[in-house]
Amino acid sequence: MLDALFKPKSVAVIGASAKELNIGNRIIRNLVEFGYTGAIYPINPKVDEVRGVKAYKSILDVPTEVDVVHLPVHAAAVPQIIEECGRKGVKFVILNGGGFSEIGPVGAVIEEECIAKAKKYGIRIFGPNCQGIINTALESRAYCNFTFTRPDPGVVSLVALSGGVAELLHQTLFQMGIGTRMYASNGNACDVSIPDILRYYGKDEGTHAVVLYVEGLRDPQTFLKAAQEVVPKKPILAMKAGRTEAGAHAAASHTGGLAKKDITTDLIFEKAGILSFHDEEELCQAAGIFTTQPIPKGNRVGVITNTGGPAVIATDVLVSGGLTIPPLSEKSTAILKEKLFKEVIVRNPLDILATANADHFRSGLDAMMDDDGIDSIFISMVTPFFVDNDSIARQIVEVNNQKRKPIVCTLMTDKIGCAETVLIMKDGGVPCYDFPSSAARALTALSKYGEISRRETGSVKRFDDVDRGKAEAIVKKAQGAGRKMLDAAETYGILAAYGIPVADWKVAANADDAEKTASEIGFPVVVKVDSASVVHKSDVGGVALNLQDGTAVRAAVEKMGKAFQAPDLKFLVQKYLSGGKEAVVGAKAEKEVGHLVMCGVGGIYIEILEDVAFKLSPVTDIEAQSMLSSLKAAPLLKGVRGEKGIDEKALTDVIQRVSQLVNDVPVIQEMDLNPIIAFEDSLFVVDARMIL
């Protein structure tokens, strides 16, 4: 539990000096000025007090227990001080200083030493190379941090390793008037981790929404579990930076993370139901709407406006985000025709004209609140000088206070001239945005969280007809022989064990054998060389397609026999299939996260358009289906241009069987079923590859 960190009864600051520009001094000032409710202990052998607070020569001299110790000092000095903190029984140390793993191996050694010492005494480390935490709760007022944004109590809690971004988000929430509940920026995060903090925020009743920034995930499985615990209780709004190759490089250079684009983080966000953002401003703005509004029951938006253009802009954004602007019910229409100006054309979006007064706004809002076809209300309001904007605002607030359906408002106004209108809306808890697009995106995020809350994630189907033991035995045998790449018989053997249909095949030792085998399988056939030393078979003439008779088979085998003089040379003879559609299913082990399962359809599409879908294993039935429907080439599945579609059920089965296989036999690092030839009522793997 992180209670002693976020609700410390006492905070000591080691190295706090009387100098204004000293970080320890600033932490003391922050604690004092923000009204920290616990005891503050500056630790400095050379001074009697810091900012009027009595100082102690050593942490060991402090008269009470100490929950949190700030160590805003350079790395070299830290291990020794942790030792002292251990003897004192300190619960958390916040290592604000740099010089740890972020500077390379020398710092990493010190970091390890700190971890070891802390472990010895049961101390938890926050950081190092970090800003610290904040808890704005009245009973704590813990501003354990040296940054510049004065905390403002709110219901959004935020967490980011990056101090710069944490501060940016914090400042933004402050400027938006939303404030924060808790704040954590834990730098190198050598001990207290993002999942720890997420879990803590999840349990904190004062936190209604969590804002998260990451550049990659250290321990994705733990992260996923923590997020899955939190999301049903409150939304997590997250941004992952380092999305581009160059961005990932920039991230790696300051975090030591992986310098490559990762799709795993997106998949984890999706699986956990985290709302994902690509823009830091949008992230904060979306957080704002969660602070006051109920979650909508559906995606149908009623739009009320007193000016045309902004409603057009909002409609574009709402609809692009998957929401709909349905017609109003007959009842609503009848009521509104009665109550609005006669020039008003009653429809959705509903333009009640610039001259609309408070009654008109109220009528529109009431009608939409009563309309069963509407789940949320978007208000676009400009403040012409010739109407009573304050009264309009009061009506909006009244309806908002009913909390029947969520409301969002783009309030386009002169914030000085119309300060009162702005204030009425703010005090009334109406989420107001300067821009129609921002307001629309915030409502989209709110609706999306509603969707996530309602979504069916499906179940992981366990296929009972699989022979796990057989697959494991094949793998074990290959491992015993020191091989990483499985041969055709092994690969197809494992597929057979997992009920994945493969085009009829048999391995032949020579031309005679191949000819005989081919006639058993039935023509036409394919012949492929099968040898550990031949990797890209088709590129080197190791594949002969569509052989129509025994003579052709013999000729092909003899030619390959000459071309490939490998001692383990064999020949795979396989039924040649034509006329179906190509599909691909694969899996790949990702460090610490399990396997990614991949699927694509349509042959050439997969390569040219990178038209593939990924999910984390284990893949549920619903996820497998959504993999297919998310492909750009999805219409191919149903058939187009008079061509037949494919057996989707069989393909989702293969996806799930592959998922089960890599879960059961996780030593499989990579596997590709490529291509699968899919027909209207069946499919067959015609080439496959497995690497341990």
Add this chain to the structure above:
Amino acid sequence: MLDALFKPKSVAVIGASAKELNIGNRIIRNLVEFGYTGAIYPINPKVDEVRGVKAYKSILDVPTEVDVVHLPVHAAAVPQIIEECGRKGVKFVILNGGGFSEIGPVGAVIEEECIAKAKKYGIRIFGPNCQGIINTALESRAYCNFTFTRPDPGVVSLVALSGGVAELLHQTLFQMGIGTRMYASNGNACDVSIPDILRYYGKDEGTHAVVLYVEGLRDPQTFLKAAQEVVPKKPILAMKAGRTEAGAHAAASHTGGLAKKDITTDLIFEKAGILSFHDEEELCQAAGIFTTQPIPKGNRVGVITNTGGPAVIATDVLVSGGLTIPPLSEKSTAILKEKLFKEVIVRNPLDILATANADHFRSGLDAMMDDDGIDSIFISMVTPFFVDNDSIARQIVEVNNQKRKPIVCTLMTDKIGCAETVLIMKDGGVPCYDFPSSAARALTALSKYGEISRRETGSVKRFDDVDRGKAEAIVKKAQGAGRKMLDAAETYGILAAYGIPVADWKVAANADDAEKTASEIGFPVVVKVDSASVVHKSDVGGVALNLQDGTAVRAAVEKMGKAFQAPDLKFLVQKYLSGGKEAVVGAKAEKEVGHLVMCGVGGIYIEILEDVAFKLSPVTDIEAQSMLSSLKAAPLLKGVRGEKGIDEKALTDVIQRVSQLVNDVPVIQEMDLNPIIAFEDSLFVVDARMIL
């Protein structure tokens, strides 16, 4: 010229009353308070003065000439007043009131009457149903408008029909501290149009950038010409709303525009070199950077930061926008290794650490300014309390004042605590943004304008081998016969006249004829029914593919003869081609804009993925080439998976020949060459359709 509108020597306001909530009263107040330099004439028979300004009973009583008359009155009264204005010799009337074409046919009649009366007297109408204009130039200070944002002089001019959006943009520019030069919101725009205003802004030396909002283009050709005049002199930053089906409907409902998604506006923006935005905030933020920064010579960005995360975010946005973050030169690297903290790893992005002081920032900036591999500089700056942020800001300003390369800055700070830092940057003309993403997008827009300034648009190739007379004769004959759909012989005849290769074909009257024709053409052949009454031939069994001999041809023709009993029934016999790749080229007349020319490649891609590219005719050589390269299936052109590519030159030729054809014979409303079978060194149209 719009001088008398934007620089009026006198402004009269008809119907200005003493009441605060009266629009005329507000306009007079705005003129007075903003310090309008000309004469103000309230016109009201019932009062002696309005806001201390002497009032006149009638416009005819005004003692001097009148440049602009505001008519903030309802439509019905307007025509009569225009008549009076005409007699007075007024130059412009601004019709602020509603009740015109925006409410339907009744209002449209009044609008027409106003136009007629104005024309009679040579008066120009601004509006109706509009807000008006503003010119902040010191010598004018013309605030001819009743909205709430107090104008703040600047170098950005803006124009939008929508009053709500114009005011939103105006307010945003005000809040950003950018201000505006001129402002025009012309509502129904029955006379003075957006192109008129663009041209005027283009010639105004005080306007450095133009911000434009549209929901559709009224007279696209004129708009295109005006924009093409302006863009080489100054950037136009534009947003088109109504991008989605629902958004277009919302737009149509308040402008009476077309309720459909239009791609023409995008194509016109592209052709004119207008910078296109999908977000109103982004639009304004991008405008900001043009107010102070030079245009970069290329897309290579140097990033300097004193905190890691925000630079990662910026890198993602910059790179996604087509910019690059190249390595620093050896010389820069050597200098920086000398001048920065020893812990700094010298690279791009360059993280100079949170403890960096003014000298460190200056060294980084100077190195990048001197580095020939860098075209612009992105600064990411947080303001830690322990460094002298004001001095850093002063160094940035000094470098900025050199105007060697553009600078943009994300300044993440406490705007109150660091007010001085913020002020130094602002006064120094450094474009500062709260968010790394916003700053990066602004720099992307600036760089994109640089690209546009440097771009080659190519030339429209005139093919001399075409026979325009023949094509016109074919069209005339069909028109004479009252036909809109051309038959196969006509269609192919026109294609032949324009040098577009068609697979060998001939029309046969009966089976004998067809069999003979087929052997002349050479097998295999296709047979298609050719009759005006059969439209979707292939859906109704009117196409027989890949006929290998005379018997097959005879059988096909006889079968079709029975199935289709049309009196004009003939049979098109055509060479059957196989093995190539499919492509599509088409053209479609768009109201008032000419023709859109379309191209796609890859058969099934075109339908499933809507993978097509459009350009406005006439299509230049470079545009034709860029159509191909912009296709998702573009790699198909070069060949993939061992397949051969296609003759790109031949395909761009067809695009340009089609462009020339629809320009020469604009009565062609729609034509489709679908499919074209393309080979490595040739291509042939195998089916085509033309509608007049």
